[in-house]
Amino acid sequence: MLALQGDVREHARVLSGLGADVALVRRPAELAAVDGLVIPGGESSVIDKLARTFGMQHPIREAIADGMPVYGTCAGLILLADRITDGISGQETFGGLDVRVRRNAFGSQVDSFEVDLAVPALGEPDVHAVFIRAPLVEEVGPAVDVLAQLDDERIVAVRQGNLLGTAFHPEVTGEHRFHGLFLDLVRGL
Numbered sequence: 031m032l033a034l035q036g037d038v039r040e041h042a043r044v045l046s047g048l049g050a051d052v053a054l055v056r057r058p059a060e061l062a063a064v065d066g067l068v069i070p071g072g073e074s075s076v077i078d079k080l081a082r083t084f085g086m087q088h089p090i091r092e093a094i095a096d097g098m099p100v101y102g103t104c105a106g107l108i109l110l111a112d113r114i115t116d117g118i119s120g121q122e123t124f125g126g127l128d129v130r131v132r133r134n135a136f137g138s139q140v141d142s143f144e145v146d147l148a149v150p151a152l153g154e155p156d157v158h159a160v161f162i163r164a165p166l167v168e169e170v171g172p173a174v175d176v177l178a179q180l181d182d183e184r185i186v187a188v189r190q191g192n193l194l195g196t197a198f199h200p201e202v203t204g205e206h207r208f209h210g211l212f213l214d215l216v217r218g219l
């Protein structure tokens with residue numbers, strides 16, 4: 031778990047429940063000791079700033095380039111995007127996903143909402159998805175698999191190789207299949 035800011039505990043609980051050995055990562059040496067990384071929901075601009083302060087930006091970029099499995103939810107998805115719209119001034123990302131993501135895409139009127147979402151890669155039943163000041167994937171490159179769309183249109187879950195991103199928060203609803211998919215990537219399955 032990248033544990034600089036955000037809903038670290040909720041993710042850690044799901045991962046532990048699936049039998050994973052969970053470590054909190056704040057320093058480069060801690061990153062070097064793990065086989066995969068989850069970037070939680072929270073505030074992407076804060077995680078970005080803290081990552082740079084803690085000297086984590088380059089190590090995370092290198093780990094992604096080396097093929098480390100990484101799962102980002104919400105703010106974590108923003109941080110995995112190669113391109114962002116409506117970031118705060120000077121906001122950077124780790125990148126790796128060939129996508130463009132718009133922060134806070136649902137506006138202030140609809141800060142949060144929940145919806146049952148079909149995710150064919152996970153099978154039945156639908157995922158109960160909680161969106162909290164969520165981003166939206168507005169463009170995807172050719173190597174990106176779209177895993178879920180709202181209204182068959184707006185992209186809210188993607189995978190590119192060992193990188194997985196969801197605009198919503200499976201970790202708050204007892205949904206564990208995305209984390210299971212992430213752990214499969216960590217195990218090389």
Ligand code: GLN
Pocket residue numbers: 070071072073074075103104105106108133134162163164165
């Ligand atoms: N709006 C937040 C951001 O820009 C993301 C919200 C979340 O992670 N729930 O980082």
